Amino acid sequence: MEHRIKELRASFGFTQEQLSEKLGVSRQTIISIENGRYKPSLELAYKIAKLFQLRIEDVFIFEKESE
Known part of the structure; x- marks a missing residue:
């Protein structure tokens, strides 16, 4: 699964710490998601x-699983 979290976080001017506080998770969680x-x-x-005022599909790119 790909995502745009790092790009969006930067465009909103949030640090990883700020984003983690807004979402109620640890900074390590944000680092792990971004990586x-x-x-x-x-x-x-x-x-x-919701924080970035987007749809889930606009943040996360879901790829089909190989059959």
Whole structure:
């Protein structure tokens, strides 16, 4: 799953710490999401999209699983 979190965070002028505080998660969680080591829950993905005033589909790019 790809995403635009780092790009959006920068465009809003948020540090990783500021974003983590706004979302109620640790800075390490933000780092892990940005580095692709952690996939956020649907609830967290919704919070992220809402914070950036976007739809989830505009923040996260879901790729089809290989069959």
